[in-house]
Amino acid sequence: MNNMPQEILTKIYQMLVAPLFKLGETPVSIGSIVQLILSLLFVLVLTRACKNVLKQRLLVRLRIDEGNREAIATIISYSFGTLGLIVVLQTTGFNLASLAVLAGGLGVGIGLGLQDATKNFVSGLTLLLERKLKVGDFVELDTLSGYIREVSIRSTLIRTRDGAYVVVPNSKMAENRIVNWSYDGFKSRIKIPVGVSYDSDPVVVTEILLKSAYMEKSVFHEPTPEVIFKGFMDNSLGFELWVWVNRIDREPQIKSSLNFIIEYNLRQQGINIPFPQLDLWFRNPEVFTSSLLSRSNGQDTLQRVHNGQDTAQRVQQELAKKVSKPLAIRDLLRQVTYFHNFTDIELRQLIEIGYRKRLTESSVLFREGDPGDAFYIILSGSVEVFVEKIDKQLTTLQTGNFFGELSLMLGIPRTASVRALEDSILFVINNKGFEKLLHEQPELAEVIIEELGKHQEELSERQEQLRAMGLVDAAEDDKNPVAWVRKRLKNLFSL
Structure with a gap:
């Protein structure tokens, strides 16, 4: 009875060390597999810890910018992980030469099955080494725009203006055309289209648009704002205000502010912003007029009654609106x-x-x-x-x-x-x-x-x-x- 626990432990040990198969000349057992898995997990944890320490502490003290910190930390941690993997395989008894033979035999299958993963991995390394796209950059890819938050082995994480996180495969980041708005800073130019009525003085409009540009805090005075006369549109004189701003990633807010300012200044000067309209011309207006009169004569009296009722209802509605009009915060x-x-x-x-x-x-x-x-x-x-x-x-x-x-x-x-x-x-x-x-x-x-x-x-x-x-x-x-x-x-x- 006293030897039973020892016998059980002995059998468990024998099961763990009993070879299941051979990898080349190296026997593989359950114990060696468990040891390998635990060792790999340990290397993975150390790799991530190494990356975090480099990115958040050491490189910060060296005053390296955010984008370069991400690239340096990622490359060093990848190298550390690869070295750790080799050390683990050697110390657990696996012969790398045997693994090379096995990898060669399975190379075609692995290549076909993991070609996208390999492609993304190589693209990720390219992004990290070239540093054309760095963490913190504001980029635009097709209809997607946002800030790069992380470049990992397989993908790049982008945070949009709306706060959503989008995972983009590295291969798309490396192969597609990407606009990097903050490659050498967030300074960039935006264009504000403005249409004014045909009776407006273009010189006065130019003066108002330039004045509006200087009223916005985000607009640079150098390079100076420009006003472009685009031409004669269907319903208006077309202008564009070109301004350089300090934060292109805030383009929607800056455009909104400029539109408010431009509308206010145009209104103060009595310059109208026309709405699209269409004029209808009749080739034979007398035919249309006589036909309309002949149809309406029999209903004139009834129409007047209806018009009188409608007018009374409109007056009542306007009075109700004035009475119930909410207080304006501006006033x-x-x-x-x-x-x-x-x-x-x-x-x-x-x-x-x-x-x-x-x-x-x-x-x-x-x-x-x-x-x-x-x-x-x-x-x-x-x-x-x-x-x-x-x-x-x-x-x-x-x-x-x-x-x-x-x-x-x-x-x-x-x-x-x-x-x-x-x-x-x-x-x-x-x-x-x-x-x-x-x-x-x-x-x-x-x-x-x-x-x-x-x-x-x-x-x-x-x-x-x-x-x-x-x-x-x-x-x-x-x-x-x-x-x-x-x-x-x-x-x-x-x-």
Whole structure:
């Protein structure tokens, strides 16, 4: 009985070392196969670890760019893996000469079955060695465009603008024509087609288009923007605005911004953008007129009644539309002192950085002492402002009212709580959005400082309040409230 476990272990050992077949002169057993598999897995793990260490640590410290880091790390890890495979085969007792004989016998079959894999592997090595396409490049392949995220043995991983990841075989990347928009940087040229009515002055149109180009932050002043007169179209004079931009991968956003600016500037100058139209000419108009009159005489009275009813219905619909017309955020923003001189283009940027927040009845938006990190406009519904400690209502704010702008701009904690009296929708600009706006519109900071300077007594009170809370940095503190505001804006929003 005591020898039974030992006998079982002995039999298991004999089964593991018993030769199943011979590979050349080398016997192959279950044990040697298991040892080989475990060794190969170990080499694979070490290879991946080697690649990650090189790509994410060592090469980063050497300040090598992302694309070259990927290529160097991949090639070194492949070499390390190949060397590890040879070492494993030798140490486990496999004769490489025997494997070469076997590989030669199966070469035709392997070549036919794995020709695509081999093709992709060789193409991958070509991409890595040539470095015409690197990780981080923005490329366009047929209808696909995106950023190269990884070049592996078999395929290349591309991340599209929409956030999808597309796996493309390396052979397609090596053989097809690919546009690399960021080969030597993201600077590139985009073209904006514009059509204006035939009564427009081409010189004035040129001036407006160039002015619009310089209003967009992403457009380079050198090379200078150009306006191309494309010719006389069916319904308009055709122009193209050519501009060089700093980020070609943001082409849709830049084109959208330029289109907004161009439309606004053309409208300000009274220049129309025509819509496609078709004129119909009759060769014998008198025949058509007499035929139409003969058919309509018998129905004139009834038609007038219908027309009268239709007119009344249209008037009622127009009145209903005017009554139920929602509040425009643009008009509400203009009521805020700091934004009332903004153009439509600047207000559009302000609207873009904001978002809508829905409040259910009785829900609390913020409480006393919370960070002043957002500014709000009530689009629908109403809220109450109250002091929670003494349970006292201070005021009620209705649709169209705004609040919280001073707390946002000066980083002042909330001095009261706000709660929804009914289901409400608020337009919100938070501190991240406001910081983005100040970086895109540096002149806005001075406008805000100028407006705040008109209320120095209130500024002094706010400054004393923050001092009492220990929230005023010694470097920004100043006896002059306006100078203090300027320093505080710079500190809060990294200007």
